[in-house]
Amino acid sequence: MDENTEQIPQNIHIYERYRLLVEQVKDYAIFMLDTNGYVVSWNEGAQRIKGYNAAEIVGQHFSKFYPQEDIDNGKPAMELRVVRKEGKFEDEGWRVRKDGTRFWANVIITAVYDKNKELLGFSKVTRDLTERKQAEQALMASEERYRLLASELHNTVLELATANEELGQFNTIASHDLQEPLRTTYSYLLLIQKKLGQEGSPELHNYIHKAIQGNIRMKELIIGLLNYAQLNTAEKEFAQLLVKEVVAESLQNLKVSIEDTGATILLDEGVTYIKGNKVRLVQLLQNLVGNALKFRGGKIPHIRISCVEMPDHYQFAVADNGIGVPPEYTVKIFEVFKRLHTNKEYPGTGIGLAICKKIVEYHNGKIWVESTPGEGTVFYFTISRNLQLK
Amino acid sequence: MKKINVLLVENDEDEQLFMKEGFLTTQLYNVLGVAGNGEEAVAVMQEIQEILPDLIISDLNMPGMNGLDLLQYVKNNSTLAHIPVIITSTSFTPTVIDKCMLSGAYAYHTKPDSFIEYDKFAEKIYHEWLQQYS
Incomplete structure (x- = not known):
């Protein structure tokens, strides 16, 4: 008996403690419903999460949340049925605050019984997981975005492979299908010219001459474009090369223009050997020196080719005293078909420097130009020192 | 001077005409026939079995059996395998040239710039032939 009389006040004290504890919990809405689902108690957390104070909500049906x-689908009633049967119901889903906004809730409803197993009502614990839900949704959205990006990337890779294949086919088309009809018109124009001999008006001869020139120019363009396209598809082959030999070979190919213009060409050879693709480097130097000879602007060309060693690459320079490149064109001149002059002033295809750029890139290098219009131009290019011999 | 018995294979009819005329002008060739593609070339050789060509000059790009197909046919046929085949084309793509040479072509020549220069083309081939076969 003594024990019991001691226990009662202590128990009351414990109940009071629990009541205060529950009431003051802020992060959880903890409240009681009667057997019909009407709110009978309310705590601090419930007010914070759902927005109602105790006076407003006690006595109201919990379907308000x-x-x-969900109300139309009979969800609140269904939950209570489950709790009656199973003793517990857990759910995650959207709930509504007093102000009508929604929050993502984790809800646990538990049946509360008295000593005689008689149902007293239900306890309901609700947590606001909106932030977690939003984070999950953001994560799903970002996963979805990455999945889309990955699939787009995959498609792009496939498209690129197709484009490369088409580029290869373009070589065949350019070298054959475009050239054949051109050759036919060229042949017949020559034949007409031959048959005419001394006959026909000078005007007629001029027309035929112009047509033939147009034909030749078209052929040069096709061949230039083809050379350019081939640089993309070819496998890389590098060998040990003597700089002097590469330069000599490119100058040999320009022998006639060098003699015609009376050009002086100096080689300042700071490097003896380099690694590279001989055919391409000869073409590169030939294009650059060829340009220096062509854009001489009436002067006798003085051209200086130099080569120095840098930590990662060799740097070449081809300097001339020609007409120069206006500053606004120093980048554009490396584009395909970019020409700064009319065909009458300076004939050409507009592919030469684009090919130079491709060749330099083939050697993992860069090409750029520095120029003072009217005084001269220096073309610089680098080629990597780390190319694999093959 | 001994004339070379040549079989010309070219699909462009205009070009066939000039090609034949160019070769004949040089007085260095007997033109056994002018075929429009590989199949026709094979048919011509079957028709005139008693005289096999000394040389076949074939265009590369032709409808049906093209120059490469014809080359492979000739090289895989025991009675024809000895006949040198020259492949001609407007193409100068190294991979194309390599493929022809690897398949057993005797030579690869890019076509003359125009139809009316086949006489010079024919002379050049004749001189190469002399150096190789006499």
């Missing part, structure tokens, strides 16, 4: 579509 559900979105309209």
